[in-house]
Amino acid sequence: MGALSGANMALWSSIRFSLRILRKHWKLTSIAVSSLAIAMAAGTAGFSVFNALLLRPPAVLRPDQLLTVYSSTPTEEFNGFCDDDYTFYRDHNEIFSDVMAFPYSISMSPVVHENRTKAGLTNAVSDTYFSVLGVPPLLGRVFKRGDDDNPSALAVLSYSYWRWLGANPNIVGNTVSINNVPLTVIGVMPKGFVGTIFSDLPDVWYPLSTDLTVSHQGLAWRTDRTNRPLRIVGRLKPGVTREQALANLQTISKQLASAYPKTNKDRLARVTDTRMLPEDSLSSARIISAIIFGIVGLILFAACSSVVNLLLALASTRRHEILVRAALGATPKQLISEVLVDSTLIAGGGGVLGLFLAFLGFRQLLQFKPYFPGLGSLPLTIDFLPDMTVMAATGALVFVVGLATGFVPGLYSSTPNLAAALSGEIAVGGTRKGRIRNLLVAVQVAVCTLVFIGVGLCFRSLENLRNVNLGFTHRNIAILTTDLQAVASSEDQGRKLYARIREAASQIYGVESVSIAGDVPVSQSEGNVEQVRVANSLTQGEAGERIAFAMVDENFFSTLGIPLLAGRVFASADTPKGPETIVVNHLMGEKFWPGESPTGKTVQIESGHRVATVVGVVADGKYVDIDEAPRPFMYFYLNQHYQPGLYLLARTKGSPRQWLAPLSDALTKAVPGLYPLTLTIDDWLNFALFVPRITLFCIAGFGSSAFMLATVGLYGAVFYSVSERKKELGIRAALGASPQDLRNMILRQTGIVTIAGVCIGTLCGVIATGLVRSLLYGIKPVEWTVCVAVALTMGLMTVLTAYSAARPWLRTDPMASVRHV
Numbered sequence: 001m002g003a004l005s006g007a008n009m010a011l012w013s014s015i016r017f018s019l020r021i022l023r024k025h026w027k028l029t030s031i032a033v034s035s036l037a038i039a040m041a042a043g044t045a046g047f048s049v050f051n052a053l054l055l056r057p058p059a060v061l062r063p064d065q066l067l068t069v070y071s072s073t074p075t076e077e078f079n080g081f082c083d084d085d086y087t088f089y090r091d092h093n094e095i096f097s098d099v100m101a102f103p104y105s106i107s108m109s110p111v112v113h114e115n116r117t118k119a120g121l122t123n124a125v126s127d128t129y130f131s132v133l134g135v136p137p138l139l140g141r142v143f144k145r146g147d148d149d150n151p152s153a154l155a156v157l158s159y160s161y162w163r164w165l166g167a168n169p170n171i172v173g174n175t176v177s178i179n180n181v182p183l184t185v186i187g188v189m190p191k192g193f194v195g196t197i198f199s200d201l202p203d204v205w206y207p208l209s210t211d212l213t214v215s216h217q218g219l220a221w222r223t224d225r226t227n228r229p230l231r232i233v234g235r236l237k238p239g240v241t242r243e244q245a246l247a248n249l250q251t252i253s254k255q256l257a258s259a260y261p262k263t264n265k266d267r268l269a270r271v272t273d274t275r276m277l278p279e280d281s282l283s284s285a286r287i288i289s290a291i292i293f294g295i296v297g298l299i300l301f302a303a304c305s306s307v308v309n310l311l312l313a314l315a316s317t318r319r320h321e322i323l324v325r326a327a328l329g330a331t332p333k334q335l336i337s338e339v340l341v342d343s344t345l346i347a348g349g350g351g352v353l354g355l356f357l358a359f360l361g362f363r364q365l366l367q368f369k370p371y372f373p374g375l376g377s378l379p380l381t382i383d384f385l386p387d388m389t390v391m392a393a394t395g396a397l398v399f400v401v402g403l404a405t406g407f408v409p410g411l412y413s414s415t416p417n418l419a420a421a422l423s424g425e426i427a428v429g430g431t432r433k434g435r436i437r438n439l440l441v442a443v444q445v446a447v448c449t450l451v452f453i454g455v456g457l458c459f460r461s462l463e464n465l466r467n468v469n470l471g472f473t474h475r476n477i478a479i480l481t482t483d484l485q486a487v488a489s490s491e492d493q494g495r496k497l498y499a500r501i502r503e504a505a506s507q508i509y510g511v512e513s514v515s516i517a518g519d520v521p522v523s524q525s526e527g528n529v530e531q532v533r534v535a536n537s538l539t540q541g542e543a544g545e546r547i548a549f550a551m552v553d554e555n556f557f558s559t560l561g562i563p564l565l566a567g568r569v570f571a572s573a574d575t576p577k578g579p580e581t582i583v584v585n586h587l588m589g590e591k592f593w594p595g596e597s598p599t600g601k602t603v604q605i606e607s608g609h610r611v612a613t614v615v616g617v618v619a620d621g622k623y624v625d626i627d628e629a630p631r632p633f634m635y636f637y638l639n640q641h642y643q644p645g646l647y648l649l650a651r652t653k654g655s656p657r658q659w660l661a662p663l664s665d666a667l668t669k670a671v672p673g674l675y676p677l678t679l680t681i682d683d684w685l686n687f688a689l690f691v692p693r694i695t696l697f698c699i700a701g702f703g704s705s706a707f708m709l710a711t712v713g714l715y716g717a718v719f720y721s722v723s724e725r726k727k728e729l730g731i732r733a734a735l736g737a738s739p740q741d742l743r744n745m746i747l748r749q750t751g752i753v754t755i756a757g758v759c760i761g762t763l764c765g766v767i768a769t770g771l772v773r774s775l776l777y778g779i780k781p782v783e784w785t786v787c788v789a790v791a792l793t794m795g796l797m798t799v800l801t802a803y804s805a806a807r808p809w810l811r812t813d814p815m816a817s818v819r820h821v
Helices: 002-024 026-055 083-092 129-133 159-164 208-214 242-259 279-317 319-327 332-367 388-414 418-423 431-466 491-506 556-560 586-592 656-670 681-688 690-724 726-734 739-775 784-810 814-819
Strands: 066-072 096-103 107-113 116-125 154-157 175-178 181-188 204-207 230-236 268-273 477-483 511-517 528-533 545-552 564-567 580-585 602-605 610-618 633-637 645-652 677-680
Touching: 002 026, 002 332, 026 279, 026 332, 026 388, 026 690, 066 242, 083 096, 083 230, 083 242, 096 116, 096 129, 116 159, 116 208, 129 230, 154 159, 154 175, 175 204, 204 208, 242 268, 268 279, 279 332, 279 388, 279 431, 279 690, 319 332, 332 388, 431 690, 431 739, 431 784, 477 656, 477 681, 491 511, 491 645, 491 656, 511 545, 511 556, 545 586, 556 645, 580 586, 586 610, 586 633, 645 656, 656 677, 677 681, 681 690, 690 739, 690 784, 726 739, 739 784
Parallel strands: 116 204, 154 181, 545 633, 580 610
Antiparallel strands: 066 230, 066 268, 096 230, 107 116, 107 175, 154 204, 175 181, 477 645, 477 677, 511 645, 528 545, 528 602, 564 610, 580 633, 602 610
């Protein structure tokens, strides 16, 4: 007990002594703590993202008892379940106390309450959804078993939507309407509940059976065994292991395969822990986390290099003290331990400050409201704030960084050279320590250069995406999206509404052209695909070609400025009962009829065994993603293929945003009951660039951290290196060297180290470019423009930082410098 108490006293004494030393050299301490704080903030951010994506479960009761079930086949790794399969798993399993299901998708619909309309997110869930999650409502009740047996016009509101409605405590019993279907509000969820879909918080939940009514669909959704949109989550019974659960569920899978061999053959149930991300996104999340950790590792390495450099400077300023302690019998182990205490205290200060900076950064991020087409600006529901897991990881990182940064300075301090000190080596800088410092500065500059090249590549990729040829003119286009299912009882009535909508929009002053389509280019979705056969085609196969398509009207190509290359576009003569017509893009024409004119040729559509005639050829474009490769595409005439979900495209004389409200009012007056959602084509394309922009923002944040680290590290290294050489500088000044001569000497020496770091970083950047080119758009094997710009930036930073650090020592009194060692 006494020995332990003595050890504690010795440790506390070492800590107090280190605190006095660090306080005495407060400039050095401030630079070191600031460097580590920047890196620790990046590390904490990386841990928080990894935690939110892969570790943190939904905020529900006992999430460790939840198990997610998905289906898998030899050709499909991740798939959901049809409604009948969900019911069978729910009723025949032996390992869950209860089971719930929901589609991993959210619908966007106009939600109406007391004449207030909001473009809201809605989610259809099973009646056991809330009971399985174990989250009680703030007001009223949630769905109960049996609400899904028959279409139940019930709704549960989110806390945020309830607040938007005015936070009426008596809202239970009121109604909200979705697609003109009234639903009775039975409850409101608490503030902390954000659902079970990553980053998307629904405004309204309603039972799965109600979705048929809300979507104005028949029973096909629930009876189609090939449609598997449902994700199943069950709560394990006490004592049931994951292995037991998997065995029981796969037994049920085999029973279903035996009963339904056409749809369930080789389809087995799989299980995983319940997370906010879907199962098929986990691998992408791991890749993203690995990239973030790689960048964070580089930044931490640069920060540790800076701190090692500064601790070497601190060891140099304490050289006489170290020599005296060594002469009095201090062992190398004791000298190393004192430096490790210093480095650990600096790492601890950097960790605390970094955690605070990360917390502030994420608080600001939670205020960010990205714009979503048709919905407007929505708050983020992703909780990236550091929790106890992240804090524990940061604490472990502090310990590792403390050891890593103190090891080299500790070795340097543990081997004092009295003869070198008396001969003046230390006083004029010392070659051994100088080489170590130069190496560490070069490492920081190299890391900063590498990260900056990454920023440049992301920026170049984003610019390439912005300037890509989309195949249509995307200026001055207003978009309104709506659904006719609530107002049209038949296809004939819906086709009449097509004309009424076009006429109402065309009569608005400033609207030059109007079109109706079933989809918009760059839709971010694979959309519709048909199996196509072409007689005598060189590419004809047994199963035909899978070709994507869109349904458009006759004004679509002129409104979007898509060039007509051959033939004609659709016309009113192409009636629903007449021969089916299609328009193909240039690539499809070249693919199926090389060297021939596609107009007049016929294709066989396997769906319905139809035959369609090509009437025109238009230019190629982008259909799903901005960065997609050229692909065959075809257009069907909307008048021959009725579609209730519509996009109204209107070309205006000026900024389309000015025409959004008049267009919406015109449609509402022309067709009572419509609630169109409005946006512009620029909003649509900006949403398509959302992921590249977020990527650039994140990489730029890490790049700024690396730049600050390189600046702070270089400043500290030059400042303390020059301060140790003040006797040498004094002698040079006494012999006639001017301040300009001394400045040029320091800049020349610093420049050599920086050039070496920039060259190493650029070489690593070229290698990294080859590794990430497939993830970016339009990037060359070597982006010389980016490399040169980064090199010039680093050179300018070096000159300014080195001059600022050395300036206080260049005009010192030569006699005062020579007088003091």
